[in-house]
Amino acid sequence: MNVRAFISLAFAVGLAGTVAGQICYPPFTLVGSKCVYLETAEELSWQEARDYCRGLGSDSGVGDLAAFPICDDYVAFARYLALNAPTNKTMWMGAHTLFTPNMWQWVTGEDLQTGVPFWYYNEDYDNTENCAAADGSYYYRLIDAHCDLVKNFVCEIPPMRKEQVAEVVSAPEALVDPACHDHGIVIGDYCYVFYKHAEPWEVAEEKCRTDHHDQGGELYYPSGCHEFTHMAHHLEAAEETDTYWVGGVDISGNEEWAWVNGENIPGGPPYWATGEPSHTHDNEPREHCTAMTAGLRYYLQDVHCSDPHPYICKLRFF
The missing domain is CATH 3.10.100.10 (Mannose-Binding Protein A, subunit A)
Structure with a gap:
């Protein structure tokens, strides 16, 4: 039939x-x-x-x-x-x-x-x-x-019952906002500060927490697909060519990926580039940390944590 x-x-x-x-x-x-x-x-x-x-x-x-x-x-x-x-x-x-x-x-x-x-x-x-x-x-x-x-x-x-209207991904609007401290930029619903000075992942993560303690600073991680999309489109629109540290880490060394807030990073869409994370247990040194890279259109890839890269701090509005 x-x-x-x-x-x-x-x-x-x-x-x-x-x-x-x-x-x-x-x-x-x-x-x-x-x-x-x-x-x-x-x-x-x-x-x-x-x-x-x-x-x-x-x-x-x-x-x-x-x-x-x-x-x-x-x-x-x-x-x-x-x-x-x-x-x-x-x-x-x-x-x-x-x-x-x-x-x-x-x-x-x-x-x-x-x-x-x-x-x-x-x-x-x-x-x-x-x-x-x-x-x-x-x-x-x-x-x-x-x-x-x-x-x-x-x-x-169409479903049998009327589905709820959901938000459509749209081009983000990036603005400098008085409420966004330290020359940060508003992208979507959050405030971000972009640091061009390259640091290893652990240093970047610590600096986001300590330098922006009053604003609840963390090394950037997306709360969901829309926030991740907004950030990637902003970096492309700004014609950024740097690789930026992202607040994701292989917490056990056995390819168990989590954001710095402890939530799991699922494999595949929407975050990872095809073929990423790419490290294996035979890689030395292991690639335990995540970055957004222009060459991969700002999808995630795993890289060596000791490599120096610019980084993004995510601040919260209170």
């Missing part, structure tokens, strides 16, 4: 997923705030895949290629693909260029910025490759591809 027939049967027999809190009709699965279906058997061009998805629907609307303008939703989706998609598959997503080369947009209408958090850091954005796909080789981050290539794809349909 094909997917369209299965969904029609689901409507007919009332397989509405209100049982146990489920809000997606089978074979769709709730991932983040989306009802998604992975088509791993049939391969189509981007437009053919979109037409296929549009043929799917529910009481709340028609289907389309899956779009994830919400950062946390995309992270949940990438983890879902890692667990459920065939190994290293590349799957069409609901994003394409609009009007001019490299002006990307989700099919739901939201703008799609390049770089953090959605794209593979080394994507070169070929002007002839105007459709986006999630690539399993790069933690299921986006790559651009020729739209007429045939690939598997991901469809979505």
